[in-house]
Amino acid sequence: MYCIETKNLSHSFSPNATVLNNINLKVPHGSLYGFLGPNGAGKTTTLRLLLGLLKKQQGEIFITGKNLQQNRIKILKEVGSMIESPSLYGHLTANENLRLLQKIYGCPQSRINEVLTITGILNTGQKKVNQFSLGMKQRLAIAVALLNNPSLLILDEPTNGLDPYGILEIRALLKKLNEEHAVTIVVSSHLLTEIEKLVTHVGIINKGAMLFQDTLKALTEMQLTSAKTNLKCNAPEKALEIIQLFNHSSTVLNDRIILPALSPLSIAQLNKHLVQQNIEVYEISTLENDLETIFMELINKN
Amino acid sequence: MTVFLNSLVSEWIKKSRSFADWLVWLGAFFVPIVNTIIFLVYPNQILKLHQESDFWNAIFYRSWETMSIMLLPMGIVLAVSLITQIEFKNNCWKQLHTLPISFSSIYFSKFIVLLVMLVQLIVLFNIGIIFSCIIPAVFNSNIPFPSLKLPWQWLLLENGKFFIVSIPLLSLQYLHSLQFKNFLIPIGAGLALVIGGLIALSWKYVFLLPFSYNSLFFFQTLGKRSPEHNILLWSLAYFVLFTLVGYILYLFKKEKG
Structure with a gap:
């Protein structure tokens, strides 16, 4: 059972403007859930629906297993919230x-x-x-x-307007409430960097659709798989043949060979073989995408 | 019931030190202060009242004249709009609607606070009337002190009637003040209705216009208008109607903050 669960939640403010489209939010009990998306993605509308501030049009909302529509007052006794400006x-x-x-x-x-x-x-x-x-x-x-x-805190961009020291303090407070008092917290933000040090789970929304929803660990793993190793040399075609001997998939882009991220040992071995085959290696480097780039990629794909 | 009472206390705390709160005090004492000054400068005016067969009756209606025709209706429009504006201005509807209380408690606790404020204003106004007779006598030895044998029952009854004819306007103003975020719309509409009501006083169907009841009732009491229509009953009927319509509109609002 989830602390917050929505089933096919959809909402539109006018017939031609769908703001939310089949949102299936799943916030586990005891989690610190970062709800991310650019401005206008549908974060605040989702949170307002969760709190009963907007009349639900389509879908179901369950909070601590109870249907929001039938148990509004009982649910609100256990919820603390801050939506948009104070x-x-x-x-x-x-x-x-x-x-x-x-x-x-x-x-x-x-x-x-x-x-x-x-x-x-x-x-x-x-x-x-x-x-x-x-x-x-x-x-x-x-x-x-x-x-x-409250056993559930719903905060819409809670660090808006705070100075850096204030941001750190609020982060520490939320972490403490979550870890020591088992408060489930949903924090919305449009900046992943702002909450990546805080949350245990992440939901990414854009244009009213849920693009990603899992643990922060799963998002970090995505980050690792999306890292690339770059190779620049004087004979890319010959180098590709050698790379294939190592069973690495590769592509050539602007005179550079792009490989999946290689370990330092693999890089050393590949470099040794290339040099032995009289290939002049100018550069081998690994580029790791940060979480923000992954976030942006997910949003741009949408 | 406890939840409702707590919501009522919460609304009372909320309105403290607000402009609507000050308006009650200002509105209640404005006419008595003006009368006090007039009686100090022109003692003949209060001496004339002392010569009347019923002094309290004379001073009461003299004071209610300005109050019921102009100040009270305008004060109601302003105070009701200011009370609902507290939520709009402070962006607090969303906070209020995420509290574990029913929408009915929110609607009626705010409404009851407004009715209590009206009672507060009438009580303070009457205290002001009494002082407007005592203060001139303190400073001018030619002015007699009024008899302190106040006709309590009569005062209660007459004030009660003025209360009843005021509540349709209060409920109507509450109804539309809850609908608009822009402060100017309910204020503008309310003042336009009050002025419209004054203009329509000579119209034969004026008894159908609830926003003219304060002045209509005053003129009926003085015998300047025919009492063929029972304004008190019309007032109660409109009050119930506006309260229910306002409640339904509030309940079915799509966005609650």
Whole structure:
């Protein structure tokens, strides 16, 4: 059973503009799930559907095994969320913002100071939220999301507006919540580099379609298989014959021979044979695609 | 029930220190302050009222005149729009709709807060009326202090009637303020209706226009308009109708933040 599971979730804002097309999201319990995609890919629409902010048109949504439509209130008791920009009452203080939500969640009043401490904004006193910097607002919005001690956190670009130190702090906080308190976390972002150090699972969406969904490890393995070794020499055709003796598949591109990524030992052996056959080797190098390139390739293929 | 009460408390905290909150205090004391100044500068005006057979009746209707015809309807339009605008302006509908409470609790707790604010305004206004009679007497020895034997029952009844004729406008304003993110649309529409209601006062079918009930009822009470139509009943009927229509429209909104 997944913590979040959608079945053929589709949505359109007008008859000719499908925003989501058969999305089958599978977020395992206890995972830290990075939901990635460029701007306008359908991330926020998916998250808004998961929270019941948009009326579901097609498909099914299950959260902790329960159907969202039939168990909305029961599910929301266990969910903390932050969608797009922070939702805070500017004319009230941080404490008042949390107090009005604490009344509804029915959690102890001491929880207010706990979440303010966790997010590092305990000492804002009587300062109104209108006077907060964007970073402080973002922290308070995360404090709001944590107030009810949720077992599932849904955060849409939570590090927007934070300084580098703030980003590191929030990352560490999310990791801690996930590892020590077994909170399942879904974090959306349009930058893989921003969350690759954080997440255990990745879902990549573009133009309303799910392009990839698996563990981060699986994405990293994809990265390794997509790495290439480049060879430049004075006689590419002769070199190709030798390479075939080693059972390596290869292609020639702009006077360079492109091979699957070779180990250092294989590179040394190949180089030795080429030199023995009087081929002048100018360069052998291995190019590893970073995760961002894989992400971009997946998106561009779509 | 506890959930609903908590939602009500939450809405009450939310409106504290908002402009709508200040508007209640400003609206309630505006006419009494103006009257106090007039009575201090022109003592004859309050002395005339003291010569009336029923002083409290005279001062009450003098104060309600400006209040019911102009200030209260406009205040309702502004305050209701400002309360719903708190969610739009702060981008908070989405936060509110992801809380573990029913949409009905959200709709009705906000609505009840607005009704309580109206009661608050009427109570403060009456306190203001009393002080507008006492303060001039403190500063001018020629002005007598009013009898403190206030006709409580009568005051309660008359204020209750003004409350009832105000709630159709409140519910109508609540209905359309929930539909528009742009603050100017509900404010503009509300003010246009109130002014339209004033213009239509001489129309024979004005009793069909709920946004003119404050002034229509006031003139009926003074005997300046025929009481052939029971405005109080019409008000209650419109109130129920607008509340239900508003609730259904809110419930079936496709996007909730």
